[in-house]
Amino acid sequence: MELKQEIKVAVDAIVFGYSNNKLNVLLIKQKYGTFKNQWALVGGFVKDKEALIDAVNRELLEETGIKVNYLEQLYTFGDNINRDPRFHVISVAYFALVNSTKLILKADSDAEDAKWFPINQIPDLAFDHKEILAIALKRLQSKLTYQPVGFDLLPKTFLFSDLENLYCTILETEIDRRNFRKKILSFGIVEETDQFGNNLKGRPAKLFRFNKQKYNKLSKDGIFFEINFA
């Protein structure tokens, strides 16, 4: 069979991080091309004989040096033929979460600069990356309510108030502290440590830890994580 096809395949990663009670997105400044000096998602072309997932991991490593905590395919953007002015490019977008303690970046080959931007201070983005980001944010918001992905944005041990804040911030909602704590603890996947956090004000607070093994076990048995608020 003969086949001439001029479509290019790229991957992009929407990398979310959380620090200072803010949701952040990792962007890199374009070095070349039409969008030179504009900010864009982490990403690039897939190599021949390269698995998509390997391509994403490679780009993450090359452009940011970051180690992500959670990575899943989000959506493939290929309906807007002119999303890239150079060629017909489809992009397989991935959704990544980074532990807030690992926000150290290395700017490298493809990027003049890599920087975290708070979700409500996103500059103009190259290509259709603004759209992609919007969809990723929705996915994060909905995922928070039915999978314990929030923990992938927090350090290994965290205060209950951190978790609470994370939910409030990302879902842009208020929550009842007592009911929230009861609900989370009822799943049995968050454990108290015997450490205390270094909160400067108020009563010292215990640190908690997410028990992933336990969650995996429970979720195999069909026990669901689910959080809804009034």
Added chain:
Amino acid sequence: MELKQEIKVAVDAIVFGYSNNKLNVLLIKQKYGTFKNQWALVGGFVKDKEALIDAVNRELLEETGIKVNYLEQLYTFGDNINRDPRFHVISVAYFALVNSTKLILKADSDAEDAKWFPINQIPDLAFDHKEILAIALKRLQSKLTYQPVGFDLLPKTFLFSDLENLYCTILETEIDRRNFRKKILSFGIVEETDQFGNNLKGRPAKLFRFNKQKYNKLSKDGIFFEINFA
């Protein structure tokens, strides 16, 4: 910028239909190539300057002549480099639902034959299509519980027992008829018509209709469709 990339882009569609209280999948027999005479999902290569969604619709039309009721992107398969023995091909898979009254097929150019197969009698499939199908089935099952997609598998008007059966069959579960009916009716998106179905035995049953407009309105206001069983 220069770019040589040998990756090909295909689309595949997993088309589900429902009739005789069975869930069916639409397959086509391959005409050419390594997998000649094997069954495969509807699909093919994307054309240059063709949107992904247009490619799926074109393939559906060319290979089956079918009009689908629901279509959404499922997942992009591109981690197994050798999923196609000819080239490095990534496939953007789509998930389609067909109204059971429209199961008429036309076998055409790319397909020697197109046929519906009950989900539990799927033959060997070409490429990695068995895996793709498995993932699509999971998506259908989970989607049934949080979006009213079941109606896209039924004719415009249907008996309550049809809907009930559809849920039992696809989710492989038993349900309480009374609670199910109460739940569905409580959403206010299913209306009684003044028609009766032509059930041969037992008491005549009313036909019902799904009110999509109403669902759309309610779902904008954040009213959720959700079905869980004991």
Added chain:
DNA sequence: ACAAAAGTGTTAATCTTACACCCATGT
């Protein structure tokens, strides 16, 4: 002593589950 955030229980309301009999038709 006061400011700041952590920690904790109870009650009413709502939703979910379990469960069984009568109804309308065809044969």
Added chain:
DNA sequence: ACATGGGTGTAAGATTAACACTTTTGT
């Protein structure tokens, strides 16, 4: 009259939602 599937209600249990005061620390 009987077989078949359609149609319906209620009560107990579980879950959720609303709500405010005490505790521990630093200053």
